[in-house]
Amino acid sequence: MPVDTDAAVADLGEFRFECGESIENLEVAYEAYGEFTGDNAILICHALTGSQNVASHRTQWDRQSGGSSGPPNSAGQARAWWSDIVGSGKAIDTTEYYVVCANVPGSCYGTSGPANEAPDGEPYGTRFPPVSIGDWTRAQRRLLDHLGVGRLHAVVGGSVGGMNALDWAVRYPDDVQCVVAVAAAARLDPQCLALDGIARRAITTDPNWHGGDYYDAETGPTDGLALARQIGHVMYLSKSSMDQKFGRRAAGRDMVRDTFPSDPAADFFPYRDIESYLDYQAEKFVDRFDANSYLYLTRAMDDYDLSEGYESDAAALAAFEGEALLMSFTGDWHFTTEQSETVAEAFRADDVPVAHHVVESDHGHDAFLVEPENVGPPLRDFLHNGVRGQAVTDTVAADGGDDPEFAPVHTSLFSG
Structure with a gap:
């Protein structure tokens, strides 16, 4: 049975950032949902200004503070940013999975960042070390170690959180079975x-x-x-x-x-x-x-490049032996369907089972947040079945040609 939402801040001790600078105590705010059974953990990576509060409506912070604005430095965080996707009976079912979402270093929702107090008693401000998406991934790995979680069933992320999820496939390829990147890309374009x-x-x-x-x-x-x-x-x-x-x-x-x-x-x-x-x-x-x-x-988002340190995106992903789901939206010009397809091609080059689910949408980049009816079904099916039996490569090309790689669709490519 699921347990109550766990909202907490973990002190992970000294942390050295990729820039070479360190802080004495990295505190990471997180929320966890469901019950851990050893092989059912899912890590969710939030978007740029999101928080750890991915699903709950009334957290431990509310109970302790009588309904105040949230954990330290939260400044009134937005509530439950993916509550239509994560929860009991939903696409990421908290009666089935143990779900963890952690606020990233550099943010202001409880995890160490510029607003936090430095050793001299003053806020860090711009003295806080520069952070990278790699730092986010490493901090998440440290948090999961702290929670006793080893290999993950899945890492799921939207927008820059999708970049964070892809970084897991590169940095910890043996620690995750499924990677889901929603409305994400291997890197930002110049615009x-x-x-x-x-x-x-x-x-x-x-x-x-x-x-x-x-x-x-x-x-x-x-x-x-x-x-x-x-x-x-x-x-x-x-x-x-x-x-x-x-x-x-x-x-x-x-x-x-x-x-x-x-x-x-x-x-x-x-x-x-x-x-x-x-x-x-x-x-x-x-x-x-x-x-x-x-x-x-x-x-951190601007600096991310999936292929950094490697000859190509495929080379960066070569050690990953799990499965991947990419989701993109036709109206999204921030992270385009073409950019998602580039990542899909990199997975295919490594013979990684991958599905690229393209949703025809007018909502733009926000579609991954406001269209749960399009995000939930393929996500649920992928977490249960992977790409097995759900022949994404059998879809007809949008122009009516023979190319089966990916095509915009109105309904899920995964039959329920």
Whole structure:
């Protein structure tokens, strides 16, 4: 039977980052769901600004704090970001699997990061060591050792969490049977690198950033962080979804521009729905996330390259002997279906059983969060059966040709 959700912070001792710098005590905040039986553990890797709170609605932190905003440094974390996928009777069934989700180093939801106290008693700020996705993977391995978990049934991740999952196949190929990367890629393309660079510049040019030492200041770099988040949201949406949801409509006379100051002439022009939406998202985000953490985590994502240190992606994955599921969405221009197919080809080159499930969607990158009806069925089937008997390579090419490699679909390629 499942046990109560375990929400905790593990002190993993001294940790040396890939950059060569160390901290004396790496604390990792995590949540665990279900009961460990020895071979049923699944690690879930969260997206860029996500947290360990993948499924629960009322955690140990709520019980201990009477419903306050969450674990230390959480600043009001978003709740249960994949609760439609993880839970009793769901695609990742917590009555069947022991599920662990850990907040990554450099973040601000309980795991050691820039906002944490350094040995001198002051917040680290930008003195915190630079972090990489490899550091996230190594910290997760240390946490699982701490929990008594050896080999994993699966590592599952979305967005940059999917990169994290792929890194497990490279770094610990013998420790995981199944790898699932949803809306992910082997590396970011130059357009996304450029937008991330602009987002970071918005933070570091905010006069209230103070070189990263703003924790004792009356006001932090909220304007810069808000702009960075707005850039991110534009990356997560598709042209089609923005047109359908917002169009060119004005927000209405009762709406006000209160997130950013506007020039006097702006009052002559409409304040549009899309502007109002982005302002609302930015206002919510600055209340829950740390600006320095945003700098650290986007740099880790930008730096990731599956083939780093190897001749190719296939060479990087050569030691992995499990199975893989890749999921992508046609409306996602942040991590495209073509990028997922490139990873699938690397697995195929190593004779790794791999399924690339492509969902035709208008939602953009956010589809992996908002379309559980498309994510859940193939994920559930893959965790139970792998790619055996589910002939993904029998699908018809989207152009009607003979290429069976992958094709956009409306329904699951895996029969239930």
